[in-house]
Amino acid sequence: MSQNKETLLFVNGVSKRFGGLQALNDVSLTIERGQVYGLIGPNGAGKTTFFNVITGLYTPDSGEFVLGGVSYKPTAVHDVAKAGIARTFQNIRLFSDMTALENVMVGRHIRSRSGLLGAILRSKGFQQEEAAIAKRAQELLDYVGIGQFADYKARTLSYGDQRRLEIARALATEPKLLALDEPAAGMNATEKVELRALIERISKDGVTVLLIEHDVKLVMGLCNRVTVLDYGRRIAEGTPAEVQRNEKVIEAYLGHGGAKTAAEATAA
Numbered sequence: 001m002s003q004n005k006e007t008l009l010f011v012n013g014v015s016k017r018f019g020g021l022q023a024l025n026d027v028s029l030t031i032e033r034g035q036v037y038g039l040i041g042p043n044g045a046g047k048t049t050f051f052n053v054i055t056g057l058y059t060p061d062s063g064e065f066v067l068g069g070v071s072y073k074p075t076a077v078h079d080v081a082k083a084g085i086a087r088t089f090q091n092i093r094l095f096s097d098m099t100a101l102e103n104v105m106v107g108r109h110i111r112s113r114s115g116l117l118g119a120i121l122r123s124k125g126f127q128q129e130e131a132a133i134a135k136r137a138q139e140l141l142d143y144v145g146i147g148q149f150a151d152y153k154a155r156t157l158s159y160g161d162q163r164r165l166e167i168a169r170a171l172a173t174e175p176k177l178l179a180l181d182e183p184a185a186g187m188n189a190t191e192k193v194e195l196r197a198l199i200e201r202i203s204k205d206g207v208t209v210l211l212i213e214h215d216v217k218l219v220m221g222l223c224n225r226v227t228v229l230d231y232g233r234r235i236a237e238g239t240p241a242e243v244q245r246n247e248k249v250i251e252a253y254l255g256h257g258g259a260k261t262a263a264e265a266t267a268a
């Protein structure tokens with residue numbers, strides 16, 4: 001594993017154990033700026049654990065982490081977000097009784113200046129900043145295609161739109177890296193086509209994307225490079241076409257899911 005000036009995320013030798021289970025075993029990965037990078041593997045391979053570690057939700061047992069050339073310690077979610085990584089969750093985590101707009105505004109607050117005291121005192125600076133945050137939040141809702149639902153409570157939105165809202169909230173933190181945990185899960189075919197277009201747009205607009213995804217068509221179509229995990233270890237890395245015909249990858253999926261072809265295997 002190496003880094004150069006184009007490297008956005010450099011993660012070296014990450015391990016994480018839960019009791020007797022080695023969920024991540026010496027996993028390394030390098031993501032270049034501008035890439036859409038895929039993280040795939042059978043169920044239980046360690047993908048979400050890897051996300052949780054790099055975003056500060058789980059403390060790793062070991063590992064080196066560098067974002068944009070600056071070392072960071074992923075020990076607190078807030079600090080990681082400030083460093084420039086934002087994420088969405090496999091099981092959508094929105095404030096369900098808040099409006100779509102308010103949900104995005106929450107994401108934006110990590111970049112606000114007035115802070116808690118300003119909010120309590122409702123100072124002039126705070127009010128001006130709130131108006132700017134609301135404006136930006138509306139722009140982000142428009143950007144992900146749900147601007148018309150700004151005043152709807154999050155829980156009343158369709159599943160696909162809730163996923164878009166999570167992406168808008170993540171983008172509100174102005175991330176360098178957007179980490180999406182199974183964004184297409186539960187989406188129908190039309191929603192998946194729209195999601196793909198949205199991710200392509202986000203990438204084109206300068207945000208690097210890391211993606212956990214089971215939908216092989218989406219991974220093959222979207223990702224520049226892919227890492228494959230199995231039982232917490234990295235078993236392959238390369239272009240989607242390379243990993244799809246990698247024997248270890250096919251074996252890993254056969255062992256878990258009984259897939260018969262490489263395409264089926266990586267779709268498992």
Ligand SMILES: Nc1ncnc2c1ncn2[C@@H]1O[C@H](COP(=O)(O)OP(=O)(O)OP(=O)(O)O)[C@@H](O)[C@H]1O
Pocket residue numbers: 018021023041042043044045046047048049050
């Ligand atoms: N908080 C935890 N405590 C104990 N074990 C955990 C915890 N989180 C994950 N694990 C275990 O670590 C292993 C890796 O899980 P993880 O969720 O990272 O896999 P995954 O590749 O994301 O799987 P899936 O595709 O099913 O979401 C699994 O065996 C899981 O049961």
